[in-house]
Structures are given as structure tokens and as C-alpha cells.
Amino acid sequence: MSLTIYNSLTREKEKFEPLHPGQVNMYVCGPTVYDYIHLGNARPVIFFDVVRRFLESIGYNVNYIVNFTDVDDKMIRKAQELGVSVPELAERFIAGYHEDREALGVRPATLNPRVTDNMEEIVAFIGELVEKGYAYESGGDVYYRTSKFPDYGKLSHKRLEDLQYGIRVEVDARKENPQDFVLWKGAKPGEIKWPSPWGEGRPGWHIECSAMARKFAGDTLDIHGGGHDLQFPHHECEIAQSEALTERPLARYWMHNGFVNINNEKMSKSLGNGINAREMVKRTTPQAVRYVVLTTHYRSPLNFSEETIRQAENSVGRLATSRDNVKIRLSGEEKSASGAPADEQLQKRLVELAEQFQAKMNDDFNTADAVTAWFQLVTEANAYLQREKANADDLRLFAQLFGEFDDILGLLPPEKADELLDEEIEKLIAERTEARKSRNFARADEIRDLLAAEGILLEDTPQGIRWKRK
Structure with a gap:
């Protein structure tokens, strides 16, 4: 099965065929860096990380671009409130973004272009639009002439005459048409500014992404992503430009991707229910946050609540425990002189689960159903671990699939191979086993307590002692 993607432009699932075979140019709108990212921002950060991971897993070279808007009205107001410069504010929250991205298990983008580093290209882009008659200067500002672009509204599926002014499109007597949007803003006294043919000022929001996407990925992107709220006006205006x-x-x-709700209410500043991603990570684990995001289809609304977080923690714990138990049993079988023969029927079943996982990801990145396939793998693994004798090849296949699924979804806490296979711990467990055989229960309890103090939990099973870290 080949990859299909729901295209917001056509509102249909379409077979994915990049412009250049083997290469994907992917641009996702990043944050305006005037504060730490909230859970609404975190959803596309996590989801498009998974899109990138899956594309790479099936052989594509992905040029993954996430921009930073490091100058706009919000940046200027926040800098004034804090008594710092706009560049200082940007540095603070770009650093915060990378801290949060890393904490959430999100891999670095190929590029993180900043608006302020690409001002020359932005000014040139606007100049070309003016030359072609798609933009006009008025009172030191430059506006896009929406009436000249007949397809304006094709992404949001709205007619120009029916459109409201939208976010960041201000009613202004200097405009030829109320729906025209600003490309260049003349600087007000005391504001950060750059030179241009129309006077000193700064770019409008929409033109920034058009210019940076063109510079770093060419005229046509393979995938352009972002939150549903960016569809209009931001992405609509990008298309027009x-x-x-x-x-x-x-x-x-x-x-x-769809909106984020908190306790079944849309997250918004007016309701006062916004939560920073870093606050949520402190309350739970990064893997639990990713789990909540990825067990809801990306185009559907997503709800964060105490209940969903607790369920996510338990589910991630089940995945991790099964993974760790497979690794521990595999370590023992690799050292054992005797074991069970390979179970061909089991291995066939595991291959089917791998194919099921792949098929769900190929179906418009259906991570929720891919997680279901992973839990079916857990069920098979837990049942297999109850066998008195195991086969190292069977266990290796389990371990391989746990690794492959996690490379895409990133739901498991990092394993520490040196701890799982720590010879000192294994020697202590072996000594405890001998102590129990010789009825030296005092020494056996002493070793158990010593291991517990080091965060090692022991479990006596018919197949021997298993251990895991808290």
C-alpha cells in the first residue's frame, strides 16, 4: 500500500508523489517566539515530527523546515512589557522552544529560518509582487491586491466577497479593498525596523513564510503543514502571494491538524485555560504527552484532561514494560545453551502486525490505529514471555518491531542498555537466587533491598527472576 495524504486543498485523500523522487520538501509554520509554546503549538510540533520520521523510514530524504516568526506586533508588545529588545525576546523564547522540543522527543528540523535573517529576500519578494501589479504602496505600507488573484479563497473554500476580514487583516482607509492584506508595515516611532523601497518598516505576517519557503525549498513544496487555524487567513494569503x-x-x-481542547473546552486565552507544554511535561512525562497527541487522529479535535493523561501514563508504562521484559529475556536466552526452536507461526503473526502498523501509517498517518497495532504486538509479546522456553530469534523480532514502531512514534522512554544488561546487577540477582536455594533468606532479602534502593524491582516468575527499573 502506498502513502496517501488528505489534502486540505482538495479535501480528498491523494496518493503521495513528491515533486522529485526520493526527496520531500516539507515546510511547517513554526511559532511566533514571544512566549513558551502551549499545548496547541505542541500538537503540530509532535505530529509533524512523526510525519517526518515516517517519511524517512520509508526511504525519503526530508528537508524539514520549521520557521520562527521573530518580529511582529506581539513580539513588539511583549518586548515593551518586559523592557527588553525584540531580538533579546526572540533569543529567550527560541531557546525555550528548543528546550521544549527536545523534552517532547521531537527531532531537530533541517532548518529553522528566522524572519529577521531573511529580510533581504522578503523585501525582494514584495518588490516583485509590486512590479507584477499584485501589490501596491499606500502611505508607507504595502498591500496585496486580493481582487487580482482569482483563486483567493481556494484553500479555505470561501469566496472573496463572502470573506470576513480575518485575523491580522485590519480595516484601513488606505486599502483599495477591505480584504487586501499588508505585506510591509511602515515603522512607528521607537519600533524595530528595516530599510525598504517604501520606507523603513517590517514585513507582514504572511509574506514571511512565502519568502522563506521559496528560499529554502523552491517554488513548490511537497508538504505544507500547520494548525487548522492557519488555513485562513495565513495559508490562504501565502498561496495568493x-x-x-x-x-x-x-x-x-x-x-x-485539528484544535486542542482542555477538559473538553477549546483552549483559548479568553477562557484562561492555556497550558504551556513545559508545564504539562512537568506534570507527567513527555511520552504521555506524545501518546495523547498521537492516539487521536491528527485532523480531529484533541482533548487534554487529567483522565487522558493518566490513561496515557498507564499505556506508555505497558509499552515500556513489555519492551524491557523482551530485552531482559533475550539477554538470558543469548547466554543460554538451550532454548526452544523458532516459532514460525508466531513470526508470521509478527510480520502481519508490522504490515498492519505500516498500512495505518500509510493511510494519512493514522497514528491512532498504528498504536492499536503496537498494543497487539504487546499482547503477543506478553503471552510469549509466559512460555517456559523461548527462542532468541523470536525475541529479536519482538525487539526489532518495538524499536521500529518507536522510531516512528517516539512513545517509549529511552532505554539504557548499560543498565538493563548491567553485570553487577545480574551477579547480585544470581547471588540472591543461590541464597534462596540454600535457605539463606536474610542474605536474599538484603540483596532485594539493595537492588530496590537502586531502583531495581524484582519479579519472581516460573521462568526465573525478571527485573526492571522504577
């Missing part, structure tokens, strides 16, 4: 200039599609596939 870029396609007017290049006369080519801005993106072959548009992907938008």
Missing part, C-alpha cells in the same frame, strides 16, 4: 509570483502551486499537499 507565492502563486501570483511564481505561477506555480505553492504546495502539492496541504496538511492541517
